[in-house]
Amino acid sequence: xxxxxxxxxxxxxxxxxxxxxxxxxxxxxxxxxxxxxxxxxxxxxxxxxxxxxxxxxxxxxxxxxxxxxxxxxxxxxxxxxxxxxxxxxxxxxxxxxxxxxxxxxx
Amino acid sequence: xxxxxxxxxxxxxxxxxxxxxxxxxxxxxxxxxxxxxxxxxxxxxxxxxxxxxxxxxxxxxxxxxxxxxxxxxxxxxxxxxxxxxxxxxxxxxxxxxxxxxxxxxx
DNA sequence: TAACCATTTGGCTATATTGCCAAATATGCA
DNA sequence: TGCATATTTGGCAATATAGCCAAATGGTTA
Numbered sequence: 001x002x003x004x005x006x007x008x009x010x011x012x013x014x015x016x017x018x019x020x021x022x023x024x025x026x027x028x029x030x031x032x033x034x035x036x037x038x039x040x041x042x043x044x045x046x047x048x049x050x051x052x053x054x055x056x057x058x059x060x061x062x063x064x065x066x067x068x069x070x071x072x073x074x075x076x077x078x079x080x081x082x083x084x085x086x087x088x089x090x091x092x093x094x095x096x097x098x099x100x101x102x103x104x105x106x
Numbered sequence: 107x108x109x110x111x112x113x114x115x116x117x118x119x120x121x122x123x124x125x126x127x128x129x130x131x132x133x134x135x136x137x138x139x140x141x142x143x144x145x146x147x148x149x150x151x152x153x154x155x156x157x158x159x160x161x162x163x164x165x166x167x168x169x170x171x172x173x174x175x176x177x178x179x180x181x182x183x184x185x186x187x188x189x190x191x192x193x194x195x196x197x198x199x200x201x202x203x204x205x206x207x208x209x210x211x212x
Numbered sequence: 213t214a215a216c217c218a219t220t221t222g223g224c225t226a227t228a229t230t231g232c233c234a235a236a237t238a239t240g241c242a
Numbered sequence: 243t244g245c246a247t248a249t250t251t252g253g254c255a256a257t258a259t260a261g262c263c264a265a266a267t268g269g270t271t272a
Binding site: 213218222223224227228230231232234235237240241 | 243247249250251252253254255257258259260261262263264265267269
Binding site: 001006012013015016019020021022024025026044045046062063064080082083085086088089090091093094096100 | 116119188
């Protein structure tokens with residue numbers, strides 16, 4: 001792997017890493033349904049608002065979500081909808097391992 | 107988020123987390139093209155073989171790749187091909203942010 | 213301008229991840 | 243059996259991540 005390739009894989013990994021957290025996955029899922037602000041998301045997640053805010057920043061920095069200021073509120077929404085396809089694949093990975101674990105039990 | 111939901115998001119995140127590393131992304135890419143063993147991958151990656159082996163274990167444990175023993179070699183191959191769709195989406199996220207950064211420069 | 217609401221930032225601690233080296237394990241062959 | 247090859251495991255140090263609290267910022271309204 002040369003330097004250029006390495007940099008490319010790092011850039012890709014950074015984006016996937018932004019999705020690689022339960023709270024951030026929830027956020028992506030939630031804002032894909034409707035634009036929401038930190039306070040709303042915080043209520044659903046049940047963590048400190050500052051924590052949720054930091055997760056939002058991470059997702060925003062890589063370009064997965066974007067913010068829109070409306071008055072004193074900041075609404076977050078999905079910027080790159082293709083990330084939703086991750087969910088389907090992840091589900092099939094989960095299912096495939098579940099099937100295999102079932103076989104082991106039998 | 108109730109406990110069950112939380113557990114589901116954690117399970118999903120674990121799978122995505124397995125992809126969230128430059129070396130592991132490279133491995134997924136590489137073994138999607140052809141089955142390979144640690145030594146081969148190590149050569150391309152340029153890290154310690156034990157490091158590469160650990161990355162393989164992480165990917166295997168979540169069910170993204172699987173191993174196949176042939177004689178004294180262990181070949182790794184892609185188990186859940188849908189993860190390849192991540193690349194396309196990641197590329198479009200990269201492109202979309204690149205375009206935006208260009209606009210800022212102008 | 214002051215009090216207020218929404219949100220982010222700084223700072224700190226706890227925990228998790230990564231990568232190397234050295235040692236262990238497993239397999240094949242002389 | 244014993245040595246060579248292929249790969250994994252243990253252990254440790256360095257770095258990164260996550261979460262909370264407290265404080266700061268920024269816009270809104272009285």
